[in-house]
Amino acid sequence: MKPLWVILVLLANLGFTCSPHVNALFIRKNEHGVVLLLLYVDDMIITRDDADVISTDDGIYLSQAKYASDLLARAGITDRRTESTPLEPNVRFTPMDDTVLDNPTLYRQLVGGLVYLTVTRPDITYPVHVLSQFLSAPRTTHYAAVLRILRYIKGTLFHGLYFSAHSSLSLQAYSDADWAGDPTDRRSTTGYCLFLGNALISWRAKKQTFTTRSSTEAEYRALADTTAEVISIRWLLEDLGAPQSSPTDVFYDNRSAI
Structure with a gap:
């Protein structure tokens, strides 16, 4: 691998400039549009072998059906049973549930595979986030919950992301949080999703760092995280030549936090 400074010189000679907002993003604009180069990405990048991409005049559909099928085979799920939801309603898990797996x-x-699958399956992001907290000493209850997620995936195998060619470029966000949802440490979980027109482009479910003392505080922290993501996406859109001409609406349901 070439030293980083050599790569940077080569990029400069090719007409790429570094984004003022994202150090790893390099941009080259010409009469045909915008060319992007991401110099470094984390582990959450999908490869051609793991993704199914269908492109038409109306848009692009992205899924990981083949990868999901391989994950089901690894778990030994071969029957026809499916689940309508990835988690049971109002279920809560603790490190002391049932017995430790041998x-x-x-x-x-399986959890690692599910984390990878969330790249195109935002509908399983929250349950996968919850179950990934028990990797050090998983219990039989946790394993049963993983199998439920997989049976849900079996019934929704071809779900994925669709990006319409006719979608607007207006950015909007939705934010929420539970309060003290984790029964062990009483921490809350932040959740948000961002849409560019009708295309879902960013989402997250993550336990908050601190234990909050009220639902207002938990919701406010979630709103702050959502706002930070909105600003980041607005910067990226500006780099892509599609700046937002108006403020971004962030939809929220907690009056005190607002």
């Missing part, structure tokens, strides 16, 4: 290897492999 061999946690398969659990860790």
Whole structure:
């Protein structure tokens, strides 16, 4: 691999300039449009072998159906049983549920695979986030919950992301949080999603760092995280030559936090 400074010189000679907002993003604009180069990405990048991409005049559909099928086979799920939801309503997990798995290897492999699948399956982001917190000592209840997610995926195998060619470029966001949702440490979970027109482009479910003392505080922290993501996406859109001409609406349901 070439030293980083050599790569940077080559990029400069090719007409690429570094984004003022994202250090790893390099941009080159010409009469045909905008060319992007991401110099470094994290582990959450999908490869051609793992993704199904269908492109038409109306838009692009992206899924990981083949990868999901391989994950089902690894779990040994071969019957026709499916689930309508990835988690049971109002279920809560703790590190002390039932008994410890004798061999946690398969659990860790399946959860890792599910994390990778969330790249195109935002509908399983929250349950996967919850179950990934028990990788060090998973219990039988946690493993049963992983199998439920997989059976839900089996019934929704071809779900994915659709990006319409006719969508507007107006950015809007939705934000929410539970309060003290984790029964063990009483921390809250932040959740948000961002749409560019009718295309879902960013989403997250993550436990908050601190234990909050009120629902207002938990919701306010979620709103702050959502706002930070909105600003980041607005910067990226500006780099892409599609700046937002008006403020971004962030939809929220907590009057005190607003």
